[in-house]
Each structure stands twice: as C-alpha cells, then as structure tokens.
Amino acid sequence: MKIHEYQGKQLFAKYGVPVPKGIAAFTVDEAEAAAKKLIADTGSQVVVVKAQIHAGGRGKGGGVKVAKGGAAEARQLAEKILGMDLVTHQTGPGGQKVRRLYIEQGLDMACEMYLGAVVDRDRRRVAFMASTEGGVEIEKVAAETPDKILTVHVDPTVGLSSFQARELAFGLGLMKYGKDTVGKFVRLCAQLYDLFVKEDCSLLEINPLVVLKNGDVVALDAKINFDDNADFRHKVWSELRDDDEEDPVELQAKEAGLNYVSLDGNVGCLVNGAGLAMATMDIIKHAGEKHGVAPANFLDVGGGATQEQVTKAFAMILKSPKVKAIFVNIFGGIMKCDVIANGVVAAAKELGLEVPLVVRLEGTNVELGRKILTESGLAIEPASTMADGAAKIVKAVSQQSKGGAA
Amino acid sequence: MSILVGKDTKLIVQGITGGAGSFHAKQAIEYGTSVVAGVTPTRGGETFEAATSVGTVKVPVFDTVSRAVKETGANATCIFVPPPGAADAILEALDAGIELVVCITEGIPVVDMLGVRRVLEAMQREHEARGRRIPRLVGPNCPGVITPGACKIGIMPGHIHKPGHIGVVSRSGTLTYEAVGQLTALGIGQSTCVGIGGDPVSGMDFVDVLELFQADPDTHGVIMIGEIGGGAEERAAEFIKSKMTKPVAAFIAGTTAPPGKRMGHAGAIISGGKGTAAAKIAALEAAGAKVAPTPSDMATTLKSMMA
Secondary structure (H helix, E strand, O other): OEOOHHHHHHHHHHOOOOOOOEEEEOOHHHHHHHHHHHHHHHOOOOEEEEEOOOOOOOOOOOOEEEEOOHHHHHHHHHHHHOOOEEOOOOOOOOOEEOOOEEEEEOOOEEEEEEEEEEEEOOOOEEEEEEEOOOOOOHHHHHHHOHHHEEEEEEEOOOEOOHHHHHHHHHHOOHHHHOHHHHHHHHHHHHHHHHHHHHOOEEEEEEEEEEEEOOOOEEEOOOEEEEOHHHHHHOOOHHHHOOHHHOOHHHHHHHHOOOEEEEOOOOEEEEEOOHHHHHHHHHHHHHHHHHHOOOEOEEEEOOOOOOHHHHHHHHHHHHHOOOOOEEEEEEEEOOOOHHHHHHHHHHHHHHHOOOOOEEEEEEEOOHHHHHHHHHHOOOOEEEOOOHHHHHHHHHHHHHHHHHHHHO | OOOOOOOOOOEEEEOOOOHHHHHHHHHHHHHOOOEEEEEOOOOOOOEEEEEEOOEEEEEEEEOOHHHHHHHHOOOEEEEOOOHHHHHHHHHHHHHOOOOEEEEOOOOOOHHHHHHHHHHHHHHHHHHHHOOOOOOEEEOOOOOEEEEOOOEEEEOOOHHHOOEEEEEEEEOOHHHHHHHHHHHHHOOOOEEEEEEOOOOOOOOOOHHHHHHHHHHOOOOOEEEEEEEOOOOHHHHHHHHHHHHOOOOEEEEEEOOOOOOOOOOOOOOOOOEOOEOOHHHHHHHHHHOOOEEOOOHHHHHHHHHHHHO
C-alpha cells in the first residue's frame, strides 16, 4: 500500500525525522491560505506547490513548482496543478489526476542526496541505500552508475548500527559540511530504521534528502510503501488509503478478497493460484500473439474462495467491455471444482453470457464440476489441458474479429 | 528414498484445532502420514479425532511444541497458525528442535520473517559446526512437501501424485499441481515435491532443494518452477551449471506480467527492472536446463531430457 508524500512526512515528524513546514490542500483556496500561513510563519516569500499522487517523477512532469512571489503566485500555480493529469515515468501514458496538493516552505539547500531503505530479498535483510545523485531517477543511477550507490545491510537483531550510518555519511562526503551534519545524518538514519520496522514498511525513500546551508539535514520528500501483509496491526492505514489513486476494478476485487490486476488484452481470465494465473496469461499470449489475442487481466481467486467470491470474480470479468472471451483455468487443490462451476454458472445466469467461455477444470471434485457446467445449459466449451484451452480461446477471439470485419 | 520427508517422518500440526489445520491434518492422516501430535496454546490435554477410511485416529493436543516433541518424538511440523502468530510459531518449532518446519500460512509480515530468517541462519551455522543435521524451513505461503505414497505435509491434493523418481520444486502451489498432474498423466512418478512458497523472505530456496535432489539417489530428474521477482532462479541456474548432473526442466511464470505490479504472491513483482522472466529463462538455459515454452509442456520437456 502506498501513501502520499504529506502523509509520509507526518509519519517522519512523529519519528523525529526533520521535514520542512507544510500544509496539505484539497482546493485552490486552501492552497492560497496555506501559502499565506507558511509565509507568515517562516518570514520567507518562497513556497513550493507539490502535486500529491502515488508516483515518482512529479517534478519532471510539472507537478512541483516554486512560487517566489508570495501567496498570489502560489494560488496561480495551484490552479494549474490541481486537476491536471500528471504524467511521469511511473504513471503510464494516461497520467494520474491531481486531487491533492502539499504547500511547503522553500529552503536554501547546499546539496541533494538520495536515501532509501528496502527489503533486500536476496540478502534477507533491510538494505539502506544512499547516493550523492539526489533529485533524479534513482533507477537510472542504479543502472548506469551502480558504484554511486552505497549500501549497508541491517542485522534485524541489533538494528541499524551507528557505524553503518557513519559509513554512508562519510561515503556521501558529508564531512565537508562539518561533523554536526554527519551526526544529524546518523540520527536521521536511526529514526528511519525505527520507522521502517515499527510501521511495517516495504519501501522507504527520500529523494532528495538535503543538506541546508546551515548544515541541517532535512527530508524534502517522503515515499513510503507499507507491507500489505501487516495491515492487521495498523488500524490507521485504512485512514491513510486514497482510493482515488487505485484502479477501481482492482479496488473492487480487493474488497471481495481477490487478487486482480488489469491488463491491456481481450481475454478475461479466472484462475486459482497466483502462479497458475500468471502461467495462464503467458500461455494465452504465447498462443495468441500473432492473432492479437492477449490477457485482459490477472485474477487469482485463491485457494479458499467461496462460491460467492467466484461469482463476484466472474461478474467483474463479464462487466469489462474489453473482454471478447473468457478462460476459466482451475487446478483444484483446496479449491473444489464444483465451487468454481457453481460460481461461474450463477454469474453467467445473472448477467448473461455474451462472449465465448472456455473452461478447463482439473483436480478436486472435477467430475462434479464438469457435470454442473454441462447441466447448466450455458454455451461452455470444455478444454482438456491449458494448451487446449488457450488454442480454443485464440480461435474464439479471432473468429469474432473476422466476423466484425465482414 | 526421497528428500526431507518419508516413512520415518513424525509430524505435528501447529494450529490443529483451527479450520484449515484440522481439515488438512485429517487429509494428511488419510494419506498415511504419521501425525503424532497437534499443538494449540491453551488447548493442551484435548484430543483431536480424525474419522478416516481406516477408522477414527486420535491425536493428542499439547500447549507447546517442546512438550509435544518430548512426549512423541516428533521431527517435523506443519504450521497453519494465522499471520499474527505464525512467525512466533516457526520460532517455537525451531527452538523445540524440530528438523523440518513447513509453514503454510499466507500473509506473514516481511519484517517478522526477517527476524525468523536471522534466527534460522544462526541455528543452521551452529548445527553445521557441531556436525548435527541442520534445521530446515519450507515456506511460508507454500503448499508444503510430499513424498508420494509415504508422507504428505501440506495442502496439496494427494491423489494426483504417484511414487517415482522425479523431483519437483516450485514457488507456486497450483503450478506444482499442474506439473505433477502432467507427470502422472505420462505415467511418470515423483520422488518428492517441494513448494518453497511465494514470499520475498522465506526458508528453503531453489538451491537448497536442488542440492538435496542432486544428492538423492532416488531422484533421477527435476522440474523446477519459478516466477518473476527476486534472484532465486538465477542463483539456481548457477548451481545447475556448476553442481547438477541430473536433468532439470524449468518453467518461469510471468513472461507477460507488467513491471511494478504484485502478481498475487508478495514476492512476484518486477521492481527496478530486476526479476524479469526473460532474464531468468536466459540464465537457466545458459546453465543447461531446458525451459518449457508453455506451462502445458513442463512434463514433456523433462521427458525429452530423460530419454
């Protein structure tokens, strides 16, 4: 789960990590009032207007602007940014609509750096990464000049040690700003590790982390992803969630307890198990690439889905206008084939089945499942294997497009 | 022979009084697994009863794993404890001296698993230095381990398996069933099937399992099923290249998965351009493994290497 920059900074402040003064704004009026208050509080005319979306690269996309001419200019910038479709390297071509702003005090900085923490799955440790190349795409730095990224791995039994943070500080060349700056950086690292563990983060990034002209170390940005698995011990997360930033269909699926990811193709897929669901996408693409046939979604109904959940899942696929055919691929383990069959039949009868449906059932209670499908009277094409199913799906979709052309 | 589990495995089930725990304990007993005890804190002294085709089997329930081990001599555990207590359940089993810990639970916070992993690694080093058998963790978020005809630990459907000489190791549950189903349909049996799970931080890795398959005289070939995310398949490729003499057929799920999206499993995500299917397939092929072009060809690909 992702949260906004301003929410991340509130969390930073709670753990003592220095952040600039700032106020969140949902309207242009609120943005202007925020700018006025910041100018009065800080005595500086400079404020920054920042788009709040769950994607990086906002500055480059025109979502972060500096106002040097007071609250009136901040208002003008807010008018421009609020409501825009902000396109960055992380949003996709359609961009993301800006619905929230963060108005922040401007600061005199001496240098920009990058600092991040992430679970390094190959080392099975939290890795802290720092780089002098702040304010730019860190992915690019990692790919082009990996030696510019300093990394330390944290032993979970003792936490981040001061010597590790010092290694990063000296590696970043912070001594040139004085030993106080080194000390401030080390303290900030300890606070961040504390936050990472206690708040169950999966990713934490500050890009840029800056040294001010007075030697202070301040987090100018805050990107936090939470580990969804830990939501049972963080009741507050539900308040931090911003549904506007999520794909509406994926959100609906999540509420129904399903794993769903929207894709660009035309074949709806209903599968049990994440690996099999991915493999089903792969085999459809493999068989259908030359015919313009591709998966429209990833959908894992899981092992313990009820008939009701299966019905919901199938209804979601049926409602999608881009779907030209549906492939149900089940290898029942805990999941029983009759539960799937009943769910599919219920949804198809309720919403009507207007596209070809290919079903491959295998595993627990397979005979019962097949019987339910046959007796339903629905136009279902059975498939004996995944490959057989994929071939039948490709045939069904390409016949339609031929029919459409004629 | 086989790896990890066999006829001498004495299993306890942690969380045996819960819904999933009791259902799968029953299935395991029905399959012929020796289930010697159950553990549910505060329910010690109760008896778990499983009605099977050979009559009712009674299993004693204990409050703690250490007590269960002392009373029954158990050497393996299967964990069905819900996510908030699952990491603790793993630690309890390791502390009690259980040799094989299989954790089925899906949804354990990664921060919890970082601690478990640290303890496990320290324990393994210590046991190795003293020349003792090292403890193993399989999972979490996995289907478990089965040696067909001998012992089933986990949630896989037992009836699709057939005793034989092919090892199967996989990050995905249902894709394991798919591979096993294909093998059995061709009349090819399995020595042991190991689901290592779909979480980013877990116990046994591909390399750990391949090492055991390579050393097991009863395993003649291996199907390895990977997926996008992380570097475990690349490490497996290195091992196959340098140490493996037995044929390995592989499949990598997620060729068509978009970057940055979590595909069901917490571990199945391409991030920062790393963990793509293409890179994993290239590494495995360069190592001499044969990668099945589609998930329907896993067994036939291995069969073509066994001739």
